[in-house]
Amino acid sequence: MIDGKHILLVIGGGIAAFKSLDLIRELRRGGAEVTPVLTRAAEEFVTPLSAAALSARKVHRDLFNLTDEAEMGHIELSRSADLVVVAPATADLMAKMAHGLADDLASTILLATDTRVLIAPAMNVRMWLHPATRRNLATLEADGVLTVGPDEGEMACGEFGPGRMAELPAIVDAVRAALSDGPLKGRRVLVTSGPTHEPIDPVRYIANRSSGAQGAAIAASLAALGADVRFVTGPAEVPPPRGVAVVPVRTARQMRDAAIAELPADAAVMAAAVADWSVSNASGSKLKKRDGEMPALEFRENPDILVEVSRHPDRPRLVVGFAAETDDVAANAAAKLERKGCDWIIANDVSEASGVMGGADNAVTVMTAGGSETWPRMSKSEVARRLADRIAAALAT
Ligand code: CTP
Numbered sequence: 001m002i003d004g005k006h007i008l009l010v011i012g013g014g015i016a017a018f019k020s021l022d023l024i025r026e027l028r029r030g031g032a033e034v035t036p037v038l039t040r041a042a043e044e045f046v047t048p049l050s051a052a053a054l055s056a057r058k059v060h061r062d063l064f065n066l067t068d069e070a071e072m073g074h075i076e077l078s079r080s081a082d083l084v085v086v087a088p089a090t091a092d093l094m095a096k097m098a099h100g101l102a103d104d105l106a107s108t109i110l111l112a113t114d115t116r117v118l119i120a121p122a123m124n125v126r127m128w129l130h131p132a133t134r135r136n137l138a139t140l141e142a143d144g145v146l147t148v149g150p151d152e153g154e155m156a157c158g159e160f161g162p163g164r165m166a167e168l169p170a171i172v173d174a175v176r177a178a179l180s181d182g183p184l185k186g187r188r189v190l191v192t193s194g195p196t197h198e199p200i201d202p203v204r205y206i207a208n209r210s211s212g213a214q215g216a217a218i219a220a221s222l223a224a225l226g227a228d229v230r231f232v233t234g235p236a237e238v239p240p241p242r243g244v245a246v247v248p249v250r251t252a253r254q255m256r257d258a259a260i261a262e263l264p265a266d267a268a269v270m271a272a273a274v275a276d277w278s279v280s281n282a283s284g285s286k287l288k289k290r291d292g293e294m295p296a297l298e299f300r301e302n303p304d305i306l307v308e309v310s311r312h313p314d315r316p317r318l319v320v321g322f323a324a325e326t327d328d329v330a331a332n333a334a335a336k337l338e339r340k341g342c343d344w345i346i347a348n349d350v351s352e353a354s355g356v357m358g359g360a361d362n363a364v365t366v367m368t369a370g371g372s373e374t375w376p377r378m379s380k381s382e383v384a385r386r387l388a389d390r391i392a393a394a395l396a397t
Contacts, residue, residue: 001180002172003031008081008113010106011051013041015156016088016122016165021046023087024054026172035060035081039093039106060105074105078113083178086110088122088165091133097145098136118146118178120171125161146243148174151381152360170381173224182226183392188265189227190316191219191244192272192305194236196252200297201283209357210273212236214322217384218269219244225392230262234272237358252278252302259305264314267391270306270321270342278302310341318394320344320387326351330365330372337367344368346387366390 007027011020024034036051037060048059060077078084086093086106093106097119102108110117119140127133128150141147149166166174193215197205212233219231220241229244232255240246247262249255252274259268280300287295306321319342323333326349333347347365350357363377366387375386 001031002027002176004033005031005082005179006033006035006080007175008035008037008077008084008109008115009055010037010084010086010093010109011039011042011046012086012088012090012093012106012122013039013044014088014090014122014165015045017042017045019165019168020087021050021054023085023168023171024051026168027175028055030172030176032175033057035077037061037077037106037109039104041090041092062105074108075112078109079115081113081115083175084110084113084115084117085120085171085175086117087120087171089119090121091123091127091130091136094119094121094133094136094140098139098143116144116146116178118148118174120148120166120174121150121163122165123150123163124157125155125159125163128163129161146174146178173385177224177226180226182224183396184222184225184227184388187227187267187395188230188262189222189391190230190232190259190262190265190268190309191215191222192232192255192259192268192270192274193219193240194234194238195273196234196255196275196302197250198252198275198278198302199282200279200295201285201287203286206275206277206279207235208273208275210234210236211238211358213238213358213360214362214380214383215269215271216241217380218271218387221381221384221388222269222391225388227388230265232258232262232272234274251275252305256303256305256308259309260312263309263312263316265316266395267318268309268316268320269387269391270309270319272305273324274302274305276302304340306340306342318343318391320346320391323347324350333365333367334372337369347372 034055052059096107102111151164152162194212195208195210199205216238219229223229223243231244232247247258277299281298310319321342323336325332337345345367362383365374
């Protein structure tokens with residue numbers, strides 16, 4: 001709940017700063033009080049007057065403003081909030097936070113505060129991917145700073161990639177999660193994600209195109225609702241989300257062992273694209289090319305983790321499987337629900353034309369014993385949020 005909470009909103013100097021004005025409005029709509037703090041650079045993008053008008057509060061700007069210090073010192077200001085939100089968190093602000101610099105009001109508050117801090121990074125894609133920003137982010141995470149976003153997409157500077165500030169609903173969700181226990185507090189949820197790699201020899205393997213994006217988004221949404229998420233992931237492209245217990249695995253068999261070891265759990269979401277077969281005669285040393293002679297690979301079937309979890313004596317109350325199909329999506333998914341013994345199947349079309357594999361969007365049909373429901377095409381984060389809400393509702397009954 002954000003109703004009645006006091007949020008100190010540090011607005012950094014980036015093009016996304018204009019969105020922070022809407023953020024003030026959204027947070028206030030939820031009943032929160034918002035005190036804006038503008039960096040000097042932020043004032044290039046938004047005016048203190050608009051921030052003051054929208055927040056209906058005094059806007060704090062420069063350090064060592066004698067009037068401000070007499071009314072409320074920067075230390076007191078930093079401690080007065082239930083949560084400090086930095087949006088947009090520019091590369092510069094993140095660097096200052098990571099290194100403990102305090103050369104203006106915003107950075108001084110961030111160093112002096114004893115409350116939780118949530119940042120919504122926003123910057124050019126190259127800046128986001130720069131090793132310095134990666135290091136700063138890792139430092140901030142290790143310091144317990146919460147983050148939301150950035151998203152991937154077209155940026156104001158014309159480039160494409162990660163760096164765009166998270167959408168407002170996602171920021172508001174993250175604020176809510178940071179301030180509340182959430183409906184999944186005390187619930188353990190197992191999530192499998194990513195592809196598996198099945199070795200042929202020490203340097204080669206069989207894999208699939210799963211990026212792990214949908215599984216990571218689901219784990220993040222469940223964690224945002226307060227769940228204790230056990231995230232068993234194959235070698236995915238998308239990094240695991242913050243705030244979950246990560247168990248990295250490589251092969252389907254390792255994934256099975258790791259998933260079973262996390263039981264009992266209240267719910268399981270099996271989003272991994274598990275390889276159906278592994279090479280039974282994988283070589284311990286690198287196979288050499290021999291004049292036109294092909295290696296004789298032999299396969300064996302991998303364990304079906306979803307089936308094993310569904311039939312386990314410690315079966316979670318709710319088991320959710322995915323059905324990645326390229327043809328006859330509905331019929332195949334319905335058959336899978338029956339065959340796998342799970343409670344829900346999230347069916348998605350992974351044909352080349354759908355662009356789902358490796359893409360940002362997903363179009364899913366949720367199948368349960370009671371029937372099926374097709375959701376409109378939406379971002380994988382939105383699918384994740386909706387699914388997490390449904391899981392919370394199912395576990396609440
Ligand atoms: N799954 C699993 N273990 C496997 C194979 C699949 O846990 N060895 C899970 C997936 O995580 C997913 C569901 O089963 O939740 C369906 O996966 P999918 O690849 O669509 O189905 P398969 O069982 O592999 O069936 P098919 O290859 O016939 O489509």
